[in-house]
Amino acid sequence: MFAIERIRIIKNYLLEKNKVSVNELSKMLDVSEVTIRRDLEKLEEEGMLIRTHGGAVLKKQTNPSNSNNMKTKSTDSTSPYSDLYEEIADIAIHIIENGDVIMLANGIINYHIAKKLDQKKNVTVLTNDLLVSIEASSSSSNKAVLLGGDVDYETKATFGALTAMDIQKFYVNKVFIEVDGIDVDTGISVSTIDKANLINSILPNSKEKIILCLGSNFNKTAFYNISRLDIAEKIVTNSNIDNSYKEYLSQLGIQLYTSINAVERGNI
Amino acid sequence: MFAIERIRIIKNYLLEKNKVSVNELSKMLDVSEVTIRRDLEKLEEEGMLIRTHGGAVLKKQTNPSNSNNMKTKSTDSTSPYSDLYEEIADIAIHIIENGDVIMLANGIINYHIAKKLDQKKNVTVLTNDLLVSIEASSSSSNKAVLLGGDVDYETKATFGALTAMDIQKFYVNKVFIEVDGIDVDTGISVSTIDKANLINSILPNSKEKIILCLGSNFNKTAFYNISRLDIAEKIVTNSNIDNSYKEYLSQLGIQLYTSINAVERGNI
DNA sequence: TTTATATGTTTGCTATAGAACGAATTCGTA
DNA sequence: TACGAATTCGTTCTATAGCAAACATATAAA
Numbered sequence: 001m002f003a004i005e006r007i008r009i010i011k012n013y014l015l016e017k018n019k020v021s022v023n024e025l026s027k028m029l030d031v032s033e034v035t036i037r038r039d040l041e042k043l044e045e046e047g048m049l050i051r052t053h054g055g056a057v058l059k060k061q062t063n064p065s066n067s068n069n070m071k072t073k074s075t076d077s078t079s080p081y082s083d084l085y086e087e088i089a090d091i092a093i094h095i096i097e098n099g100d101v102i103m104l105a106n107g108i109i110n111y112h113i114a115k116k117l118d119q120k121k122n123v124t125v126l127t128n129d130l131l132v133s134i135e136a137s138s139s140s141s142n143k144a145v146l147l148g149g150d151v152d153y154e155t156k157a158t159f160g161a162l163t164a165m166d167i168q169k170f171y172v173n174k175v176f177i178e179v180d181g182i183d184v185d186t187g188i189s190v191s192t193i194d195k196a197n198l199i200n201s202i203l204p205n206s207k208e209k210i211i212l213c214l215g216s217n218f219n220k221t222a223f224y225n226i227s228r229l230d231i232a233e234k235i236v237t238n239s240n241i242d243n244s245y246k247e248y249l250s251q252l253g254i255q256l257y258t259s260i261n262a263v264e265r266g267n268i
Numbered sequence: 269m270f271a272i273e274r275i276r277i278i279k280n281y282l283l284e285k286n287k288v289s290v291n292e293l294s295k296m297l298d299v300s301e302v303t304i305r306r307d308l309e310k311l312e313e314e315g316m317l318i319r320t321h322g323g324a325v326l327k328k329q330t331n332p333s334n335s336n337n338m339k340t341k342s343t344d345s346t347s348p349y350s351d352l353y354e355e356i357a358d359i360a361i362h363i364i365e366n367g368d369v370i371m372l373a374n375g376i377i378n379y380h381i382a383k384k385l386d387q388k389k390n391v392t393v394l395t396n397d398l399l400v401s402i403e404a405s406s407s408s409s410n411k412a413v414l415l416g417g418d419v420d421y422e423t424k425a426t427f428g429a430l431t432a433m434d435i436q437k438f439y440v441n442k443v444f445i446e447v448d449g450i451d452v453d454t455g456i457s458v459s460t461i462d463k464a465n466l467i468n469s470i471l472p473n474s475k476e477k478i479i480l481c482l483g484s485n486f487n488k489t490a491f492y493n494i495s496r497l498d499i500a501e502k503i504v505t506n507s508n509i510d511n512s513y514k515e516y517l518s519q520l521g522i523q524l525y526t527s528i529n530a531v532e533r534g535n536i
Numbered sequence: 537t538t539t540a541t542a543t544g545t546t547t548g549c550t551a552t553a554g555a556a557c558g559a560a561t562t563c564g565t566a
Numbered sequence: 567t568a569c570g571a572a573t574t575c576g577t578t579c580t581a582t583a584g585c586a587a588a589c590a591t592a593t594a595a596a
Contacts, residue, residue: 137420146417151404
């Protein structure tokens, strides 16, 4: 037996018994007591034990107060926008009806929608967002179907060729899409190509398209353009937007849902 | 014999025995001790083993001295079996080589393997386990592909028709399967039909099948039978199993890797 | 050819582990 | 409390095995 093995064994034994005797170890490991003493000496240097006459006892670790961590979920619900996301989700949840088959593309607002889904029954959720799928499946009356694909650690969502293929297999009543930009001229846009591809894949396979967008993202254009605005049936946002937009959207036949809290908060 | 062959043999030998001596290997492989030392040096750099005077022992990520505190993730690592799961994962991780394309079926052991994957490079992980996919994608040098399907809230994994279809699109080097029962007569079995179906789907599409099984699940048969034992190339478990099994497995040409915590079990 | 890689041999040097023995300690008993 | 026996300890010494480094050889690649 190698020294390192012997020491490993002594460590384990000590952790179990909290104390060891030289004699006992010597017999157990079939080496001389001198050797055991030398081993214990090493372990004492490591700070693992305190030697005593005839053996050693386990040293109590001074715990470096690490009890603070243990964050639960990775979505930054501490983000400054968290409330706004939830406001939008609060509106959007009412658009969903029992028995609906919906797609929730990956994103924070859709995560909040998924958390509220236990209010509904017999809803089938198609999503590429891992956290959305977990929330949506938490209620036994609903069902979540996750799209396969390459996992993006940052967004906790699947993308890529497999995702696009999987999407083709489904047809949904409603798709909820979070966008990073809405603009009269450029339409709707998102900031990553993966998300753009995903949305483009699902659009043809959905009856009703519902755009979710922070009020602050109106009049903005993100890097990847998806389509013109008029593909959408509904837009949900958190703040009142100016009248020109309202008119424009109503001309296109798009329903605009706005969080009523917007005014109270006094935000623009 | 090429160096690369020799090193592969040493690896396997080490995984089986948990320790090797320079002298022993030198005789066994008919090369000088210097050569063996140089090989061990390489393997130590790879993080596979720890060299010691006279040989080397298999490296364990789970240091017994700090096994107490700092539990991180939501899977019940507080479960009494947690350490055993991790022991098995500690062995299994050494079976994975850089550049491998592997399947990790859903389960706790595979979750532990996924957490250790940051030691490896360019590994592609196919999985139906959401948590596994997140862990496996956390390192930028690796890649995770999640199988689509119906999400099961309890196991945080995907199952069903879509999962089976998605699996057909891939072929992997190695598949790691956690089973709930191993028996000489009945072969390998699991406790849910979903998992049984999943495993049956991937088996034809994998070159090497590696079974992960708690020692306590030997001689047991879970509800859903999967196949005979001889489809597996390797079995990894956490405790010594009796000699009749060892003989039987070696007759079938199955390599048995065992993690032994010698003292705990009192056998030296 | 040169160059690089893999392996073996030789040569001190070092690590390991046991023996010996005086010093320190524990402990039972007076 | 005191004292002696028994145990345990630390130190030194020794034999053995294992080690790294330098050098040598062979084989393959450029």
